[in-house]
Amino acid sequence: MNVVVCVKQIPDPADPGALDPESKTLKRDGKLILDESDSYGVEMALQLAGDSGEVTLVSMAPNGEVSGLRTALAMGAAKAVLVSDDALKGSDALTTAKVLAKAIERAGSYDLILAATESSDGYTGTVPEQIAEVLGLPSVTFAKAVTIDGTTVKVDRQTEAGYDEVTCPLPALVSVTAGVVEPRYPSFKGIMAAKSKPVDQVTVADLGLDAANVGWAGAGQEIIEVAQAEARQAGEVIEDDGEAFNRVVGFLSDLKII
Numbered sequence: 001m002n003v004v005v006c007v008k009q010i011p012d013p014a015d016p017g018a019l020d021p022e023s024k025t026l027k028r029d030g031k032l033i034l035d036e037s038d039s040y041g042v043e044m045a046l047q048l049a050g051d052s053g054e055v056t057l058v059s060m061a062p063n064g065e066v067s068g069l070r071t072a073l074a075m076g077a078a079k080a081v082l083v084s085d086d087a088l089k090g091s092d093a094l095t096t097a098k099v100l101a102k103a104i105e106r107a108g109s110y111d112l113i114l115a116a117t118e119s120s121d122g123y124t125g126t127v128p129e130q131i132a133e134v135l136g137l138p139s140v141t142f143a144k145a146v147t148i149d150g151t152t153v154k155v156d157r158q159t160e161a162g163y164d165e166v167t168c169p170l171p172a173l174v175s176v177t178a179g180v181v182e183p184r185y186p187s188f189k190g191i192m193a194a195k196s197k198p199v200d201q202v203t204v205a206d207l208g209l210d211a212a213n214v215g216w217a218g219a220g221q222e223i224i225e226v227a228q229a230e231a232r233q234a235g236e237v238i239e240d241d242g243e244a245f246n247r248v249v250g251f252l253s254d255l256k257i258i
Contacts, residue, residue, distance in 0.1 A: 001053040001148065003045040004104050005077070006115040006131065007038040009061045009068030013120065023090060023216075024223040026121060032061055034068035037116035039075070039183040041176050044146055045114050046076045046184075054078045056110070058103045060088065060096060066199055073194035074186030081107050085203040090216030093122075097130030099214065102207040104135065106200070112153060113173040117142060132173040140166050143176045 009032035011017050018027045034042075045055045057072050057080035064084045073080060081103045088099065104113060113132075118125035132139035144163055145156035151170050156163045158177055186194070204211050212218070238244050252258045 001049050001111045002056070002109060003049050003053065004056045004058055004107055004110045004113045005038070005041045005045045005072070006100055006104075006113065006128070007042065007057050007059050007068065007072055008035040008116075008119045008121075009033065009059055009065055010035045010119065010121045017121075019226060024226045025090065028062050028065075032065045032068050034071040035116065035120050037118070037120055037178060038072070040178055040180050041114040041116055042072045042075050042077060043181045043183040044176055045112075047181065048112065048146065048148055053111075056080065056107045058100055058107060059083070060091075060099055060103070062086070062089065064201055069199060070191075070194045071186060073197045073199075074190040075184055076190060077197075079197055080199045082199055082201045083203070083207065084201055085205075085211075085214075087204050087211040087215050087217075090219055091214055092219040092221050093124045093126045094130055094220065095214050095218050097127050098134055099204070099207065099209065100127070101131050101134040102209060103202070104131070106202065106207065111170050112148070113137070113171070114146075115173065115175045117175045117177055128173060128175040135173070138168040138172045140168060140172065140174045143174050144180055146174055146176065146180065 011026065011028060011030065012033050019025065020027050049055050055077040057069055057077050059069055059080065060083040062084060066082060069080045069082060083099055083103050091099065104110070115128040129139050129141065140155045140157060142158040143155045144158040147154045152167050153170055153172050153174060155166045155174060157166045204214055238247055249258070
């Protein structure tokens with residue numbers, strides 16, 4: 001089985017991010033790391049592909065950045081396609097989906113595409129489903145378990161009330177939750193091997209896309225202002241004098257929780 005995994009390389013969350021004063025977007029000019037949410041998709045892909053299959057990574061990042069990709073390659077992925085082009089700066093979610101869809105097609109034949117539910121620095125939660133629509137594939141979201149049965153993928157789809165059992169034909173795109181598997185740590189052997197694994201770096205033109213339709217030029221949105229979130233207000237401390245439960249019940253009642 002050949003599995004493609006969409007992975008995002010993001011600024012290290014441990015290092016406070018900075019905004020570009022002109023574009024009002026997150027600066028991505030330093031080292032980027034593998035988004036932790038995508039490590040679950042990589043691990044799931046490696047388990048599904050087994051020894052007879054292959055895992056290919058697809059990513060979009062500025063400045064030819066490959067640090068995050070090398071981490072996923074060290075986990076066991078075979079190769080990667082990286083789309084890096086200055087024209088992509090400012091791309092919205094739909095444009096990103098269109099670019100990644102083209103990169104997936106460039107990667108070759110596949111049986112399954114995996115992605116995280118959402119990225120840790122964007123949180124739109126729409127890109128995987130948009131990719132599926134562009135490629136004309138069935139899509140299953142919020143997968144907490146994924147198995148393959150012949151030409152069918154079976155998914156336990158997480159819901160507020162539990163999970164739904166969903167099946168659909170392959171090829172398909174599945175977005176996975178953080179609990180789907182436990183990602184492995186790259187071994188020293190894997191880290192060394194990752195240095196020589198192929199990363200096909202391509203531009204917008206290589207994918208047959210028009211630069212006038214991507215980036216800020218093709219975005220359907222504009223960032224007007226970025227403001228600090230309101231400071232969290234201090235809560236109320238209730239000391240139990242034997243009747244404190246009445247105040248708690250009243251508080252919950254005011255919120256219409258009970």
